[in-house]
Amino acid sequence: MDSRARAIVATAVAVLSLAACARPADRSVARELPTPTPSRSSSPSPSPSPARPTDAPAADGSDLSACFDGTCEVEVKTGDVIRFGERIRATPPVDRIQIVSVAPGNTGFLLPGGTIAYGTNITVNDALHIEVIRADGRRAVIRFSPAS
Numbered sequence: 576m577d578s579r580a581r582a583i584v585a586t587a588v589a590v591l592s593l594a595a596c597a598r599p600a601d602r603s604v605a606r607e608l609p610t611p612t613p614s615r616s617s618s619p620s621p622s623p624s625p626a627r628p629t630d631a632p633a634a635d636g637s638d639l640s641a642c643f644d645g646t647c648e649v650e651v652k653t654g655d656v657i658r659f660g661e662r663i664r665a666t667p668p669v670d671r672i673q674i675v676s677v678a679p680g681n682t683g684f685l686l687p688g689g690t691i692a693y694g695t696n697i698t699v700n701d702a703l704h705i706e707v708i709r710a711d712g713r714r715a716v717i718r719f720s721p722a723s
Contacts, residue, residue, distance in 0.1 A: 630709070633716045645703065648718040653677050663721060665702030672699070677715045682707045698722050 634648040635641035639656070642649060645663040655674045663669045667687055675691055676683035683693045684705065692699075695707040701722055708716040 633708075642719050645719065645721050648708070648716065650714055650716050651677070652714050657719065659703070659719075663703050665700035667700065669699050669703045672703075672705070674715070677710050678712055679710050682710050682715050682717070 633650040637650045639647075639649055639651070639658070641647040642657045643660045645659050647657075649657070651657070651674045653674055653676055656671055657674075658671045659669055669687055671687065673685040674682070675685050676693075680695060681693050682695065683691055684697065685691055686699055695710075697705040699705065699722075704720050704722045706718045706720075708718055710716075
């Protein structure tokens, strides 16, 4: 027998010896514990409901001027331009964003400076947060807010 075979046999003997020394599990404890009964006074806890259903209309409708202060939730389509006032302070300035495409999971935005960004959760120049609530290929509901 070579040394490798001896090592395997020795390991097997050690494992079997330890298993033989172990006590069988005491199952009587589990039988003695009372089974919990539901309380009559308890009622099922309500499941949390979302703050806004995903198919709810945009809070500001399609009024893009509601975004001027940097905080809005609007319905947009390709070609729409959202203008922001001085409240959104960034370098370079974030004064407007144009919607270049609307698609589920991949809405496109033309950002200041000519960059086009695609996505559903974007922060621009550490100043403006863009969250796409939903998009169906023609229209999207988007929430704009100052980045924190």
